[in-house]
Amino acid sequence: MNIRKFSELKKKPNIKLIKENDQFETQEVSNATEPVVEQSDCAKLFSKMFESREMAHIYHLQVKGDQGSYAKHMALGSFYEGVLDLIDDLVETYQGQYGIVDGYDVIDTTETRTKEPVAYFEELAEFIKHGRKCISPEDTHLHNIIDEVVAITYKTLYKLKFNS
Numbered sequence: 621m622n623i624r625k626f627s628e629l630k631k632k633p634n635i636k637l638i639k640e641n642d643q644f645e646t647q648e649v650s651n652a653t654e655p656v657v658e659q660s661d662c663a664k665l666f667s668k669m670f671e672s673r674e675m676a677h678i679y680h681l682q683v684k685g686d687q688g689s690y691a692k693h694m695a696l697g698s699f700y701e702g703v704l705d706l707i708d709d710l711v712e713t714y715q716g717q718y719g720i721v722d723g724y725d726v727i728d729t730t731e732t733r734t735k736e737p738v739a740y741f742e743e744l745a746e747f748i749k750h751g752r753k754c755i756s757p758e759d760t761h762l763h764n765i766i767d768e769v770v771a772i773t774y775k776t777l778y779k780l781k782f783n784s
Contacts, residue, residue, distance in 0.1 A: 660723045661751070661753075661754035662714065662721060662754040662755065663721050663722065663723040663724050663725070664725065664751065664754075665747075665748070665751040665752065665754055666707065666710070666711055666714075666721060666724065667724045667725035667727070668725075668744070668747055668748070668751065669703070669707045669710070669748070669769060670707060670724070670727055671725075671727050671729065671732065672699075672703060672740075672741075672744050672773070673699075673700050673703050673704050673707065674700075674727050674729055675729055675732055675733075675740055676696045676697075676699040676700035676703070676776070677696075677700045678729060678733065679696045679737045679740075680693060680696035680697050680700060683696070688783070691779065691783045692737070692779075692780060694779075695776050695779030695780050695783065696737065696776070696780075698772075698776070698779075699772060699773070699776040702772050703769060703772055703773075706765060706768050706769050706772065707769070709765050710762065710765040710766065710769070713761065713762060713765065714755070714762055717759070717762075737780055738777065738780050738781060741773055741776055741777050741780065742777065744773055745770060745773045745774060745777070748766065748769060748770055748773065749770060752766050
């Protein structure tokens with residue numbers, strides 16, 4: 621039995637058979653349908669995630685003593701404490717595979733501060749779900765971490781909507 625190391629395996633090229641003058645030839649076909657994704661698209665996604673951590677902290681500190689405020693305070697605290705480790709894992713793993721990411725957006729919370737926390741986190745979840753397209757579907761290890769960010773976002777929304 622011939623066993624090869626995983627690192628020695630190569631992706632098989634996409635081949636099609638062509639018949640010309642009663643002879644068959646093989647021709648390699650490119651996967652031109654796969655979109656080319658710029659690293660800057662991922663920098664936007666990562667920047668938005670960093671912004672979400674900052675916004676959760678701001679919202680957390682601005683909670684006032686209304687009914688349910690303690691639950692809201694705790695929900696926002698859980699988000700900003702938990703999401704940073706996930707973002708670090710995502711960016712470090714991505715950079716280990718693709719190289720250092722440049723071009724992060726400066727975190728400017730001027731516009732987002734005017735939004736209510738529920739509206740902000742609903743928009744965040746949608747942004748992440750669409751922004752994740754910058755990562756190849758084959759990179760399931762990266763999508764797994766993004767799924768965790770989406771999950772903590774929806775968990776926070778649950779706490780904000782129904783526990784405060």
